[in-house]
Amino acid sequence: MLWCDQVASELAGPQLINDSKTPSGRVHVGALRGVLIHDAVFRAIKDRGLPVRYTFGVDDYDPLDELPVEAKEFFTPYLGAPLCNVPAPPGSSAPDIAEHYIREFFDIFGELGVEAETYRLRDVYRSGRFNEAIDAILHNAATVRRVYLEVSNSQRAETWYPFQTVCEQCGRIGTTEVTGYDGKEVEYTCRANLVTWARGCNYSGKVSPFDGRGKLPWKLEWTAKWRVFPITVEGAGKDHTTKGGSREVAAACLREIFGQQPPLNIPYEFFLVGGAKMSSSRGVGAAAREIADLLPPEILRFLMMKTKPKQPVNFSPDEKSIVKLFNEFDRLHWRTFHDPKITAEEQRVHHIAEIQPEGDFYEADFQLVATILQMPHLNLVHEIEKRKGSPLTAIDLRHLERRVESARYWLKQYASDEEKTALQETLPERARALTATQRAFLHQLATVLPATPWEDDALQTQLFAVARSTPIAPAQAFQAIYRVLIDRESGPKAGNLIAFLEPGFVVKRFTELPYTQEEFWRETAVTEAELEAWLAEQRAHITGVGVRFERGAASGVVEFSIQLDDQKQHTKRVLRADVETAGRAYVEELGKKYELPVAG
Secondary structure (H helix, E strand, C coil): CHHHHHHCCCCCCCEEEEEEEECCCEECCCCHHHHHHHHHHHHHHCCCCCCCCEEEEEECCECCCCHHHHHHHHHHHCCCEEHHHCCCCCCCCCHHHHHHHHHHHHHHHHHHCCCEEEEEEEHHHHHHHCCHHHHHHHHHHHHHHHHHHHHHCCCCCCCCCCCCCCCCCCCCCCCEEEEECCCEEEEEEEECCCCCCCCCCCCCCCCCCCCCCCCCCCHHHHHHHHCCEEEEEEEEHHHHCCCCHHHHHHHHEEEHHCCCCCECEEEEECEEEEEEEEECCCCEEHHHHHHHHCCHHHHHHHHCCCCCCCCCEECCCCCHHHHHHHHHHHHHHHHHHHHCCCCCCHHHHHHHHCCCCCCCCCCEEEEEEEHHHHCCCCCCHHHHHHHHHHCCHHHHHHHHHHHHHHHHHHHHHHCCCCHHHCEEEECHHHHCCCCHHHHHHHHHHHHHHHHCCCHHHHHHHHHHHHHHHHHHHHHHHHHHHHHHCCCCCCCHHHHHHHHHHHHHHHHHHCCCCCCCCHHHHHHHHHCHHHHHHHHHHHHHHHEEEEEEEEEECCCCEEEEEECCCCEEEEEEEEEEEECCCHHHHHHHHHHHCCCCCCCC
């Protein structure tokens, strides 16, 4: 079972799933992990046929306690005020800062297929729905203080009450301290130095705690939600679910004051961008909107769903990471419809990642799309249809367009110069650092390319074949191709890249760098002991051996072209000063010792 199905299998009866967010700045992508974890459970419960709702609250009665990075000066006077009472930044059509930031976040919900009913805490407080819970919590302030001490080792003064009023004089909520409750009103002071991030006005007074005149501390706000709403499932991030943490305090207060059990918890790890935890107000990490613009909805859902909640998700929008993510999803998509060995859990991950079931369709390779977009002489649809082998359907085209949008956004917002693909009109300067072996590989490749079908797979196969015959490690071979064509250390699939270019241009470019043959021999030669060790290992697979004797100005080589039973040919080269005489005797000796089918 997938983890969300395991959770759903343990539930019975109507279910209410809840999650929430404080919109103190642009909501970061990490917040989407909780959204999608709860959504996966929501879908799993629906699939079981149980009545279920998913609600998502906006904690807009929280105080503004940090300045959004994009408008610090504008928001400074409002520090400490409830978010719902803070104006939106200049130019925004939203009525307040909370709505300004949460609108952008909620737009993503629809794109991701998240069917959550949204509500605002300001409305809950002002409607009086929390009044009964507030009254009970204030009457049990001593119990709350004891729970804080026992559960989280947090000492509260005997005069501390778990409530914050909206100051009647300055309108701040984050600077008020309640020190008494008579059953009708709370006594409070708006303290100048209560917190470091806002300054109170020192006003003291009495006010009713009901109907939105103040709020509970957020740990107790959790308690009130669980008391007032029939929530059965509400997970929380790692930072809230540690021993003695916020959720444990809220749950203990719920049991002690109301005699209720808390909802089922689904603790989950952080979503990291480049290994860093994010913060909305500090501008650390990536905004959810930015990642939703970067990744198609099903890819973003897959990124969140493929990892179990208790494991962190670490994503970076560099080329290697983003190509790996798309390729992982594409493999899963293909296997879902074509691989009889796919597991039920893997199929379920694909299903949960889908916005809606669409059946099978052709997914264009992301790196290929990004490369073609950077080559304006190419027709994207034509190139993708060549690789599919048939015209693209309407659904193929729809998904292709989304990948085009992603690739363009990545190229504009995230790709470094090194990650962009720009065909070099002249030989790049750093190509001159290529070794003699890499240069020889390019020359040998140039001799066989004119007779090679100018298609991705045929060219890719030829690249590997020439690399084996050079011989050169594939990584070094591809580095040589990327350096001379696009001035990069790595790049898109080399066969694809070459297929996009004119054959005459490629052949000319591959032969521009000279090399000396004897330096090439020295770099690629093996010792006699290394050759014999390889022959002994491959002996049973050798089907043919060709031999060439060559002499240079200072030395000679014996070159073995060895065919294996997998139809692949390998080159082994041994330096010999006596190539014409003892070299031939050496070959005869090897042939007898390893029973080699030597020809030539």
